[in-house]
Amino acid sequence: MRLSRFFLPTLKETPTEAQIVSHRLMLRAGMIRQTSAGIYAWLPLGYRVLRKIEQLVREEQDAAGAQELLMPTIQSAELWKESGRYDDYGKEMLRITDRHDREMLFGPTNEEMITDIFRSFVKSYKQLPLNLYHIQWKFRDEIRPRFGVMRGREFLMKDAYSFDIDPDSAKRAYHKMFLAYLRTYARMGLKAIPMRADTGPIGGDFSHEFIILAETGESGVFCHKDWLDLDVLKDAPGTDDDLQAFFDKYTSIYAATDEKHDPANCPVPESDLVSARGIEVGHIFYFGTKYSKAMNATVTGPNGEQVPVEMGSYGIGVSRLMAGIIEASHDENGIIWPDAVAPFRVGLVNLKAGDAETDRVCQEIYDALEVKGVDVLYDDTDERPGVKFANMDLIGLPWHLVVGPRGLKNGVVELKRRATGEREELSVESALAKLTA
RNA sequence: CGGGGCGUGGCGCAGUCUGGUAGCGCGCCAGUUUUGGGUACUGGAGGCCCCCGGUUCGAAUCCGGGCGCCCCGACCA
Numbered sequence: 001m002r003l004s005r006f007f008l009p010t011l012k013e014t015p016t017e018a019q020i021v022s023h024r025l026m027l028r029a030g031m032i033r034q035t036s037a038g039i040y041a042w043l044p045l046g047y048r049v050l051r052k053i054e055q056l057v058r059e060e061q062d063a064a065g066a067q068e069l070l071m072p073t074i075q076s077a078e079l080w081k082e083s084g085r086y087d088d089y090g091k092e093m094l095r096i097t098d099r100h101d102r103e104m105l106f107g108p109t110n111e112e113m114i115t116d117i118f119r120s121f122v123k124s125y126k127q128l129p130l131n132l133y134h135i136q137w138k139f140r141d142e143i144r145p146r147f148g149v150m151r152g153r154e155f156l157m158k159d160a161y162s163f164d165i166d167p168d169s170a171k172r173a174y175h176k177m178f179l180a181y182l183r184t185y186a187r188m189g190l191k192a193i194p195m196r197a198d199t200g201p202i203g204g205d206f207s208h209e210f211i212i213l214a215e216t217g218e219s220g221v222f223c224h225k226d227w228l229d230l231d232v233l234k235d236a237p238g239t240d241d242d243l244q245a246f247f248d249k250y251t252s253i254y255a256a257t258d259e260k261h262d263p264a265n266c267p268v269p270e271s272d273l274v275s276a277r278g279i280e281v282g283h284i285f286y287f288g289t290k291y292s293k294a295m296n297a298t299v300t301g302p303n304g305e306q307v308p309v310e311m312g313s314y315g316i317g318v319s320r321l322m323a324g325i326i327e328a329s330h331d332e333n334g335i336i337w338p339d340a341v342a343p344f345r346v347g348l349v350n351l352k353a354g355d356a357e358t359d360r361v362c363q364e365i366y367d368a369l370e371v372k373g374v375d376v377l378y379d380d381t382d383e384r385p386g387v388k389f390a391n392m393d394l395i396g397l398p399w400h401l402v403v404g405p406r407g408l409k410n411g412v413v414e415l416k417r418r419a420t421g422e423r424e425e426l427s428v429e430s431a432l433a434k435l436t437a
Numbered sequence: 438c439g440g441g442g443c444g445u446g447g448c449g450c451a452g453u454c455u456g457g458u459a460g461c462g463c464g465c466c467a468g469u470u471u472u473g474g475g476u477a478c479u480g481g482a483g484g485c486c487c488c489c490g491g492u493u494c495g496a497a498u499c500c501g502g503g504c505g506c507c508c509c510g511a512c513c514a
Contacts, residue, residue: 009447011447011448011449011464012448012449012463012464012475013448013449013463013464014448014449015448015449016443016448016449016450016507017506017507017508018507019507019508034506036505036506037505037506037507091438092512092513109514138514140513140514142512142513143438143511143512143513144438144508144509144510144511144512146507146508150514151513151514155514157514159514209514280513280514281514282514283514315514316514317514318514319514320514321514351472351473352472352473383475384471384472384473384474384475384476385472385473385474385475386473386474386475386476387474387475388473388474388475389473389474389475390474390475391475393474402473404472404473405472405473406473407473414473
């Protein structure tokens with residue numbers, strides 16, 4: 001993509017409404033545009049990242065055996081009356097009336113709907129286990145939306161729903177998601193810590209929330225320092241292995257939010273205790289038969305009896321995760337995208353657009369990267385170098401390849417790693433080799 | 438929902454108290470200049486001053502009503 005043709009409305013100054021760093025940077029980097037309180041339009045740069053995150057989440061869900069479908073955003077109130085949550089959910093649920101005066105709602109979550117789909121088609125225990133998920137926009141009419149997409153009213157969420165014949169099997173489903181979640185965050189370069197959590201309006205008796213560590217996180221977190229050394233991607237068992245041991249290991253190390261942390265009764269000696277800040281980016285629940293009983297979702301068991309299915313649900317705030325990543329990965333100049341979710345892998349900076357030789361080399365590099373399938377944003381504008389550098393740092397692409405007449409005279413270009421600031425001068429060939437490796 | 442604040446060119450703000458032709462910085466356009474970390478100069482374009490009503494010779498400014506947005510708190514992926 002050529003920057004001269006890319007819709008990227010960056011801002012030099014920070015809009016006043018933005019208080020936290022991710023919100024500021026997303027506005028300044030031209031990623032989002034607020035349209036109402038807690039509701040945002042995703043501009044091309046932001047949307048690219050959103051899709052990257054979504055895709056990574058999808059890959060891990062698929063790998064864990066979940067199957068993707070897509071349910072509507074607008075739901076009928078009927079199902080919610082059946083489960084009893086139409087009244088319980090309160091004002092957070094956006095209620096809508098259609099032209100026939102039918103009660104509808106913009107879904108805040110999909111337990112009822114998925115349970116309805118399930119009961120319509122699944123009749124036998126032989127069709128279990130089953131895990132269905134979708135990545136869909138949700139709406140929760142928060143009293144006070146804030147912090148940009150971190151606490152928006154409309155947000156993109158991956159929600160998966162597992163169905164099993166008995167609690168043991170449901171536990172395994174839970175463990176699978178537990179692992180998939182940790183893998184998902186790890187692949188995004190995030191340190192995520194699962195913690196026992198309240199189940200809130202979803203209900204149920206077993207739940208973990210996943211907190212990523214970020215200096216600017218909204219809540220305080222305490223954990224054993226061993227957490228910081230764990231490498232999920234190395235520890236992760238294959239999907240067929242028994243996940244119990246993995247689950248036990250990862251839930252046995254101390255971790256608690258400040259609300260639940262009691263310094264007086266903390267099992268971790270002070271010297272091993274890490275105090276940090278975190279952001280909740282996922283929540284998984286095992287709630288048994290809460291919905292299946294209320295909605296009569298049963299299957300025929302091995303002995304011919306009708307058994308209400310054991311269910312769990314598993315959410316990841318996809319749009320929130322973007323803000324979380326920025327909170328966890330930025331510096332005073334802007335965003336630092338982890339490679340896995342970066343909108344482009346390379347920012348190619350032409351320091352002197354219009355200079356024949358510089359233009360030629362840039363074009364050559366641009367074409368070579370495109371051919372190799374490397375996402376590249378080519379700054380072909382005739383802005384001053386300072387402007388280009390500042391903008392490149394702001395939008396945070398992992399690699400900056402800087403090409404100017406001065407370097408070309410010596411046969412070199414400059415490759416900068418955004419995360420570390422390291423720069424090296426090297427030939428075009430070596431730079432390309434490095435970027436396409 | 439309780440408490441606080443804000444709404445003035447795209448963005449950041451001044452002007453409101455004390456009514457009298459709407460300003461500044463950044464950005465944008467044109468030109469000159471500059472050319473490796475937001476360059477300098479010159480000349481431009483761009484505003485229903487959130488909306489409706491009232492007071493007044495005259496309202497961004499005063500009064501009444503409405504809408505929107507932000508911050509703190511209780512609540513949440």
